[in-house]
Amino acid sequence: MSLPRDLRTLWHSRGFRRLTYTRALSQAGDGMFQVGIATAFFFDPTQAATARDIAIGFIVLLAPFTLVGPFVGPLIDRWQRQRILLVGNLVRLALVVAICAVLLVDADGSKWALYTLALLALSVNRFLNAAMTAGIPKVVEPHELLAANSIMPTLGTIASAIGAAAGGIATIIAPSATDANLALAALAGSTIGFAGAAWVVTGLGRRELGPDHPLESLHLVQQVRSLGHELRGGVKYLHARVTPFQGLGVMAAQRLLYGVMFVAAILISRNVLGDPDHPEQAIQKFTLVLGFAAVGFFAAAVITPSIVDRMAPQQWIVLSLIIGAVGQAVFAISSEPWTLFTATIVVSYAVQAAKIAVDTIVQRDTDDAVRGRAFTLYDMAFNVAFILAAVVGAMVLPDSGYSRPVIFVLVASYLAVAALYSRAPREPMPAPVPAQSTKSLTN
Known part of the structure; x- marks a missing residue:
């Protein structure tokens, strides 16, 4: 296998093309959005000067979706995913x-209003990403899942990095270097x-992304009542199948470790590479970090399909x-920018390569x-890992x-x-599929 082929x-596949365009545009917008939010919350000279401040920002932004997330998954299995992508964007x-x-x-007196609106937008983003990933098997053949998981999410991640870079450039040419104007x-x-x-996803059929048996006729209140049972x-089911459950676990562990480095990169960009009193300098440096991360993500998309052809996805995760x-060890050499950028490429490559394999296992x-x-x-699990990473970063x-x-x-x-996951089973165990609740179905 090779990426071009x-x-x-x-x-x-028309469905794959449309879903890829949707994901790329959505995540490019998300990259610019994240730069704007980071500017307002993490590079404002009047706040977020310490790891503790950054940890609080991450917790406020990520914790709400982590709490309501259990009620989102069943909706992706109930509502037409094409409509989720349209309305969500x-x-x-x-x-x-x-x-x-x-x-x-x-701009200065409304931080909590900004927090509220930002966490709502970020929560919708996670909802959309989950819906797009769940819809991939509906637009490609089963034997093409690995390739699709190498290409579509990675192109989305690269689009996010490009969007972040564009957002960084926009801040550089902003009319004045106040945190509000930079964010805007x-x-x-x-x-x-x-x-x-939103426009591109209208080209997909309403039922093209599944689910196969939507329950859109349920009233919202009736839906919510049955969500807890379906989530359990x-x-x-995932625990009984073993392989997807353990895949989620190793992904969360890796994201926690990556998250600590991410927090460190924000602090280094703000307090070492740039002048803390000039947010545009810190944003420029952090945009460079995101650019090097994009290089790692792209390399993972190119290399992973050909490697996984020769080994099981679980083995590739261990190698990643x-x-x-190794990437983290490079960062230990010194605090010079080149070590941060090199480590960013290698660690981002490893994270994305493992993610591709985990996505394939779960699907x-x-x-x-x-x-x-x-x-x-x-x-x-992704959000919890990043929250824990922010807390750990604040402590250490x-x-x-x-x-x-x-x-x-x-x-x-x-x-x-890696040592623990190397002992994980390679094949899933049989498990009955939990049925969606239909006892409250009414028109």
Whole structure:
């Protein structure tokens, strides 16, 4: 397998093309949105100067979806995913307009209003990503899943990085270097991506992304009543299948380790590479970090399909964890920019390579009726891992962001997770598919 050949093969599928365009535009907008939010929350000279401040920002932004996430997965298995993508992108567009309005009216005194709107937008984003991932098996053949998981999510991640870079450039050419104007420049650009994604997804049939047996006729209140039962069934199913459950676990562990490095990169960009009193300098440096991360993500998309052809996805995950340890070790050499950028490429490559394999395992070993819940649990684990990473970073990282002892602990942790996962089973266990609740179905 090779990336160009896989892409040519998959591109014959109209559904795959449309879903890929949707994901690329959506995540490009999300990249610009994240730069705008980071500017407002993490690079404002008046706040977020320490790891503790950054941890609080991550918790406020990520914890709400982590709490409501269990109720999202069953909806992806109930509602038409094409409609989720259409309405979700329009909702994000409206939220970004509201955030811009708040910044224009009262940028300094409305942080909690911004937090509320931002966490709503980020929560919708995770909902959309879960719906798109759950819909991939509906537009490609089963034997093409690995290639699709190498290409579509990675192109989306690269689009996000390009969007972030564009957002960073927008902040550089902003009319004045206040945190509000810098944030507005990036946020305004994100509306183009969200609007474009909403338009492209209209080219997909309403039922094209599944689920096969939607229950759209249920009233919302009746739906919510049955979601808890369905979620418990989904967790039990994944646990009984073993391989997808353990895949979620290793993904969360790797994201936690990556998250600590991410927090460190924010602090280093803000307090070491740039002048803390000039947010545009810190944003430029952090945009460079995101650019190097995109290089790693792209390399993973190119290399992973050909490697996984020769070994099981679980083996590739173990190898990726070892590569991540090597990348962290490079960062221990010094605090010079070149070590940060090199480590960013290698660790991002390792994270994305493992993600491709985990996505494939979860999709391959999970029935379509449970797939939405599986990938919402995936996103919950992702958020929890980043929250824990922010908390750990607040506890162990200095304000400069650089600590050799912490880096060595990360190296050892990557190797420990690799050793544990190397013993994981390669094949799923039989498990009954939990049925969706229909006892309250009414028209």
